Amino acid sequence: MPSTAGSTARTGTTARPDTAGRIRRFATAERLVHRATGCLMLLCLLSAACLYIGPLALLVGRRPLVATVHEWSGISLPLPFLLGLPSAEFRADLRRLNRFAVYDRQWLRAVRRRGATPGARPAGKFNAGQKLYAGWIAGAVLVMMATGLLMWFTGLLPLISRTSALFVHDLLAWAITFVLIGHTRRALGDPEARLGMRTGYVGRSWAESRHPRWLKEEGPDAGTDEPDDPEP
Template sequence: MTRLRRFTGAQRWTHRTTAVLMGVCVLTAACLYVPQLAQLVGRRALVVTLHEWSGLALPAPVLVGLASRALRADLGLLNRFGRHDRDWLRAVLRRDPRPGSRPAGKFNAGQKLYASWLAGSTLVMLGTGLLMWFTHLTPLVWRTSATFVHDWLALTMGVVIAGHIGMALADPEARRGMRTGAVSREWAEREHSLWRP
C-alpha cells in the first residue's frame, strides 16, 4: 500500500502539544465548575493555577511551530475557502453519499471552519481569561462581562472539541496520518481528491 506524507514532525508536535494544553484547560475548567468534580479533586488553588498557566501557554505551540515551513503552508491552506469548499459543505448538508460529491484539498471545509473557529475562540478565551486574572486592572463590569463570555464560550468549545474527537475516532486513517505523518493513497483519493502531495 502506497503511503503519502501528510504531516511533518513539527506539524504533529504542534497538534499534540496544543491538544494537551487544551485538554488541561478543559479538564481543569470542568473541575472548577462542576461541584462533584471539584469535591473529587479538591485542591482548588492548584487547579486554578494549572488552568491559568495552560491557558496562557496555549498559543505557544503554534507560535513555535511557525518556524516550520510545512506548518505555515498548511495554515495558508486552512485560511483559503474556495468553490470546492462550498460544494463540500452543500454535499454534507444534503447528506449526499455519492463518491466525489465532497471534493476537498488537503483539508476539507469542515476542518477549515473548525480550525478558524478554534483559533478565534482561543484568542477570545485568552483575552477574557486575562481580564479575569488581572482583576485590579479593569472595572467590575468588564470582569463580569469577561466571565460571562469566558464561561459560555468554554462550554461551546468543549462541545465542539468533543465533536472533533468524535470525527477523529470515526476515521482511523486520519488518526494514523496525525500519529505517523503518512496516509494511504486510497484514503487520500477518496477523502481529499483535490490534494496533490
C-alpha cells in the first residue's frame, strides 16, 4: 500500500525523488554517523597494528601515545551512534536493520545459488547481508569494548583474567579486520552504493534492481518534497 505524506513523516522514510530523477537514500545524520564510525574504527585498527605488529611498532614508536589513541578511539566507537539517535531517519533505518523479513531469507537463498543476479535477490532498503553485517559488527564492537575495559581496568571483574580478555580481544580484532576488508571490497565494487552514502542520493534504476522492496514499501509518491540537506 503506498505511503501517505503523514505515514512518511512518521516512519522517517528517505525514499524521496529529486528533480534529477534520483532518490534520497540517506539523510545527513545517517551519512555522518557512518563516516564518523568508519573513521574511529580505522583509527582503532591502525593504532592496534602499530602496537602489535613489530616492524610498525618500531617505525612509529611513541607506544604510550599510540596506546592512548587506541584506547580512546575504541571507547568512543558508540558515540556517533548515540549522537545519531535524535534523527528520525536514523532511528527508522535502525528499525529496518533490526527486522528480518521473509524476502530476506529469499535473498540469502538467491545468494547461495551460483549465477543469481542482483535483480533476482529481493531486498528492502537493506538486504539480508547488510542486516547480518550490521548486527555482527555491533555485537563485535560491544565485546571489544568490554574486553578492552577489562584490560584497562584489571580489577573490574576479578573472575576474568587479563590474559583471557586479551585473547578474546585479539581474536575478535582479527575477525573484525577480515570482515571490514570484505565490506570495503563490496563497497568498492558498487559505485552507486558509495554515491548514495557520499551524497545521500542513488539512481532509481539502481534502487529498482538492488532494493525493489524498498521502493514498493515506500510507494511511488512517498516524500515528493525537494531535498533539504545538501551534501556536508
